[in-house]
Amino acid sequence: MSNRSVDEDGRPMRTGTWVTASAHIITAVIGSGVLSLAGAIAQLGWVAGPAVLVIFSLIILFTSTLLADAYRHPDPVTGQRNYTYMDAVRAHLGGLRVRLCGVAQYTNLVGVTVGYTITASISMATVRKWSCFHEEDECHVSTTPYMIIFGGIQLILCQVPNFHKLSWLSILAAVMSFAYSFIGLGLSIAKLVTGVEAKTTTSATVSEVQRFWRICQAIGDIAFAYAYSTVLIEIQVFAQPIFSLVESSCRQRWPEVKFVTTDHQITIPFLGGTSFQVNWFRVVWRSAFVAVTTVLATVLPFFNVLLALIGAASFWPLTVYFPIEMYIARAKVSKFSFSRMCLQALSLICLLVSLVAAAGSVAGLIQSLKTYRPFKNEV
Numbered sequence: 548m549s550n551r552s553v554d555e556d557g558r559p560m561r562t563g564t565w566v567t568a569s570a571h572i573i574t575a576v577i578g579s580g581v582l583s584l585a586g587a588i589a590q591l592g593w594v595a596g597p598a599v600l601v602i603f604s605l606i607i608l609f610t611s612t613l614l615a616d617a618y619r620h621p622d623p624v625t626g627q628r629n630y631t632y633m634d635a636v637r638a639h640l641g642g643l644r645v646r647l648c649g650v651a652q653y654t655n656l657v658g659v660t661v662g663y664t665i666t667a668s669i670s671m672a673t674v675r676k677w678s679c680f681h682e683e684d685e686c687h688v689s690t691t692p693y694m695i696i697f698g699g700i701q702l703i704l705c706q707v708p709n710f711h712k713l714s715w716l717s718i719l720a721a722v723m724s725f726a727y728s729f730i731g732l733g734l735s736i737a738k739l740v741t742g743v744e745a746k747t748t749t750s751a752t753v754s755e756v757q758r759f760w761r762i763c764q765a766i767g768d769i770a771f772a773y774a775y776s777t778v779l780i781e782i783q784v785f786a787q788p789i790f791s792l793v794e795s796s797c798r799q800r801w802p803e804v805k806f807v808t809t810d811h812q813i814t815i816p817f818l819g820g821t822s823f824q825v826n827w828f829r830v831v832w833r834s835a836f837v838a839v840t841t842v843l844a845t846v847l848p849f850f851n852v853l854l855a856l857i858g859a860a861s862f863w864p865l866t867v868y869f870p871i872e873m874y875i876a877r878a879k880v881s882k883f884s885f886s887r888m889c890l891q892a893l894s895l896i897c898l899l900v901s902l903v904a905a906a907g908s909v910a911g912l913i914q915s916l917k918t919y920r921p922f923k924n925e926v
């Protein structure tokens with residue numbers, strides 16, 4: 548109580564509230580998953596769809612609570628804080644599982660970064676396409692230039708050292724997410740009222756086998772839509788945990804290399820002498836990262852299907868397995884007890900869902916490879 552500017556761990560006083568935390572989560576969740584829910588519900592129908600939705604929301608609410616309790620170790624209230632998911636796994640479980648956690652987490656994050664480039668470019672190209680509807684019936688807009696524009700914007704934004712201070716950005720993004728959900732809802736209602744039947748891929752004729760795989764993918768989409776486990780411990784909007792991991796480990800590895808460790812003070816004369824810190828290593832490596840993800844996005848347009856596969860592979864370890872295992876270790880749940888069996892049964896069921904959804908994505912991947920032509924990205 549004596550010094551209100553620092554927290555009990557000596558770091559700057561945390562100012563987050565449940566509002567800013569919710570904004571971060573809504574941004575993370577809606578950005579990556581919620582948009583696929585409409586399609587998933589359409590696949591499953593009005594009974595199974597909402598049922599799966601409710602079941603997974605409860606499961607993930609439960610495992611997220613366990614994960615949040617793993618933030619401090621050994622006690623969820625009085626223990627010491629861990630700042631990354633990997634550190635929490637190290638404190639609770641240790642060993643090989645720390646590495647597995649890292650692989651799952653960072654593969655997922657790199658994948659999501661590429662995925663966003665693709666989604667953003669498709670969205671921009673679609674907006675461009677609206678303007679040519681009246682001119683010709685067949686109008687194809689390439690998404691590649693938009694990917695390059697998006698990469699350019701990222702190139703600048705990625706230099707922001709970290710996003711802790713930008714919670715207004717998350718709130719803005721959350722507001723926008725709600726806005727476009729309501730726009731979608733409005734458009735759908737308008738469609739219903741006018742009575743014009745909407746054509747979706749669901750109503751098209753597909754074989755029984757294809758339909759089965761699509762149902763698998765739909766269940767996966769719903770399960771992964773809630774998976775915000777990657778932001779629960781490390782709230783930072785998505786590429787930032789990768790940046791901080793690489794930058795801090797390089798600093799540790801080459802402490803004597805000035806290029807890596809030195810921050811230069813740069814003053815901008817026009818902006819009233821505003822100055823900021825520049826680290827050339829940070830500039831070079833973050834730019835390279837953005838360049839690589841942008842190139843991946845242009846070469847692999849079917850990456851979104853691949854991303855579903857990565858999502859399926861990381862969902863189970865990050866959202867279900869580690870939270871449950873960390874709880875078992877912390878609460879010392881005894882080996883053959885009823886609660887331990889329940890927890891592990893839950894974990895097993897989620898593993899099966901992941902595997903089935905992964906199989907569905909592989910089927911989808913094979914489907915898109917049939918029509919694949921590099922750089923031919925059009926909407």
Ligand SMILES: *[C@@H]1O[C@H](CO)[C@@H](O)[C@H](O)[C@H]1NC(C)=O
Pocket residue numbers: 620621626627628629630634635638
């Ligand atoms: C994580 O928590 C453990 C247990 O309290 C602690 O020993 C460790 O230093 C923490 N790790 C970090 C990186 O803070």
